[in-house]
Amino acid sequence: MFDLQKFINDFVTKRSQSMFLKDIEDNRGKLTRKIEGKTVLVIGGAGSIGSSFIKAILPFRPATLVVVDTNENALAELTRDLRSTKGMFIPEDYVPYPMDFASPVFEKMFRKRSGFDIVGNFSAHKHVRSEKDIYSVEALLKNNVLHAKLLLDLLAEFPPEEYFCVSTDKAANPVNIMGASKRIMEDVIFSYSDKFPVKTARFANVAFSNGSLPAGFIARLQKLQPISAPSDVKRYFVSPEESGQICMLACMLGKNREIFFPRLEEEQMMTFDKIATAFLEENGFEVLECASDGEAIEKAEDLKKGSLKYPVHYSGSDTSGEKAYEEFYTEQECVDLVRLKALGIVTDKEIPDKDKVKVLFNELTSVFEKEETTKEEVIVIMKAYLPNFEHIETGRSLDSKM
Template sequence: MNLIDIPQFIKTYITKRPQSLFEIDIEQHKDTLSKKIEGKSVLVIGGAGTIGSSYIKAILKFKPGKLFVVDTNENGLTELTRQLRSDANMFVPEDYRTYPMNFGDPVFRKMFLAEGPFHIVANFAAHKHVRSEKDKYSIEAMIDNNVFKAKEFLDLLMTKKPEHFFCVSTDKAANPVNVMGASKKLMEEVIMAYSKDLQITTARFANVAFSNGSLLAGYIERLFQNQPISCPSDVQRFFVSPEESGQICMLACMLGNSGEIFFPKLAAEQMAFFKDITIDFFKASNRPIIECQSEDEAKQKALTTKKGDPYPVYFFDTDTSGEKLYEEFYTETDVVDQETYDSLGVIKNARKLSQDQISATITELKSLMDSGTYDKTAIVDLLKQHLPDFEHIETGKSLDQKM
């Protein structure tokens, strides 16, 4: 398999943008960004992931004075540090520290209270995969991380308020059809409840091409292990590059008014089918493919595939729970500003419940999960009561049942 230039492949075949979507807005607001970031202290939670690390790289261009990065992925933090330290063009502040810890743990609280307050705080720690939705245990873990811990962290932030707080969301929070999207929609409502007391913004954005754990990033691992490729033929998505994912979060964090939800201004025709990307991926690699009719056929062909042979690929129609065939960033009831920024839209009328209402919702969810008699359906039904636009798609099949 010929290794290809992934960043160039993303520009050419996926986003089809030679430069960043957000380049104009960054240039137009560079003085404001510099004023708000230069010399400031920054805390990034979940900073070892694709989006969190891209946010760090975006914000370092404006020379903050202190950077603390927290992530449960110790290896990811090590690689992040190697990337930053090995880049001759990268500014790294003298006070740079990484902590392999969970932002919900007591040791994190000790660190935050002793080292804070931080001027800029960004949280990227989240369950982000639809495949994480399997049963009541996986769903409880997802809601605990995306919702319960988010609220506990906001309560902690109230003791030492930052100038800017950003918490990442997802395009799947718009008219959610899966529990992951519903949990992020509820997360949005949690942070909105604090938006009068803290400077808070969030962003929904497209799939990040070749991000950690993504379908496309998995292609590289499958090829190294000489395993077949499996891809949905009927699913299309909006895409941004890893660099763009960090930039939109930086812009939303630093420029937004409290309570606003940002999203990239992408037209429907800019969505791409995974099948088309897969075909282009192999073309760019100068290797033909052979389309298989089943997973078993693809796995059997992979056993005998030699260098230069057509590579086995299985395209399938989507039949798993919680999958839309397309994505959207906002709903018909949202008031959207498409004029202020060149590349960003802003939802202006996000629902803002009281903190008491949010606490009551969380108490109800925790009571159900602590009851010992709940199942996946019960959690979904309770989420529907609190999220009127949540229409769960249940097929009885999980992505973990596929290659």
């Protein structure tokens, strides 16, 4: 039977255990004091990173865990997973809610509980493919930026002890709208840091996370469909377990307005075609490289006849917003590489100019209220706020490829 966790350890992260175990052990006492007996709200908690965050904090025995997510099926699976795991602590006050955190019913629930001690927000559009046209761009920016402010305004009435929100490595020198939205989100949450402590983390791709290209390899194999992957895009990877641990450590140990990131070396980057090849070979197949998506689709018919030659199409990336490499901080940011062993920390971030943030919000709100607007208009507004936002536009979306 294919062991996904072992495959990730052996071929993707190339680590036999989490790189953050030493930092967790060194800070176990502080983590216990921060979490034990506390009330915890996790938004977007049924996703890959949110659910891993939940699994990271539960051993420290919080008194309450409320999980909010719009994906009702994923919430059901999260509950089954937690209750089927040997030794997993689940507080008596555990409630999964299928709801939108920007909805009136969420606000009713939040007010009834008078807020929470710890709030983690993992609700986000995370894919570069989410900027294919003006409608997808509007949905992305409303979720990652505009609706996030609604939550922050509510939190300001019931200040939590800790607030954490996920950023991305693509926020450093962004070249796509998703990365730029997360960079703006960092300023938005930091503009509330005079009301309650806020922390975030930029981190690498989560290996085989929901909706990711590697997770698609599993789905393609199950359906005996061909695999397509870029051969020139290098990415850092962490395991699902590590993703939750990064967030827990940042949330509980971070100081106000700090950004955490994994300390990974450039030689640890992986390309997607190498992961695909290793995945297929581990499942007993020989890779059959094809010159196009169409050829790979045709050759995939032989899989149904028992062929062990698996058709793939590896090619260079030519879609909008793709960055050839990843980085966690810019030259202008102060970085602490001493405090923790496996995590670096961007420090000394100032409270952003609140008036500038307000102007950005008003401009985005106004442009989305227009009957007709364009992706280019939105990019102009975002560039005015982020002068280093160098958008890569090719006219092609990831949705045009396998």
